Amino acid sequence: MLKSAAKATAVSILDLGCGHGVPISAALMDDGFIVYGVDASPSLTAAFRGRFPKCATWADMLTGRQSLSLGDETYKAILSEAGLLLVDEYADEGKNHYYDSAKQQSRGEPTAV
Numbered sequence: 001m002l003k004s005a006a007k008a009t010a011v012s013i014l015d016l017g018c019g020h021g022v023p024i025s026a027a028l029m030d031d032g033f034i035v036y037g038v039d040a041s042p043s044l045t046a047a048f049r050g051r052f053p054k055c056a057t058w059a060d061m062l063t064g065r066q067s068l069s070l071g072d073e074t075y076k077a078i079l080s081e082a083g084l085l086l087v088d089e090y091a092d093e094g095k096n097h098y099y100d101s102a103k104q105q106s107r108g109e110p111t112a113v
Contacts, residue, residue, distance in 0.1 A: 010034055020047040021055075029055065040075040040097045072097045 011033050015025045018037030025035045025048070035055055037048045049055070072089075075097065079086055084101040091097050 012036060014038065018048050019044045021051050025052065025055075040072050042071075075099065 012035075013028055013033050014036045015021075015028070016038050018025050018035075018039050019041075021035075021037055025037055028035050029052065035052075037045070037052070037055060039045045039048065072091075076086060076089075076099075079099065079101050084103055086099060087102050088100040089097060
């Protein structure tokens, strides 16, 4: 069903947390979707762009600059706005950030996600 939708019209997908793009973004592009990759890690964003030089990109409406990694502070804000508690985080040698989060339950007890 998704393949036919992609072929019938230009369907765009935002792959939030795309990493280097394999296997999910690659499979979506193979099926004809226009994929926008976004990741908190500058090195993974660069790997995504290197792997898919023809992938969809966009320019920031305020600065006119080409899109880049959102950065770790932005991701923390997004997690918070989504009602997720940041439980732990770490960055590897490539400055790739990883987050453990928990969703607040109605009784005030966090639940791992």
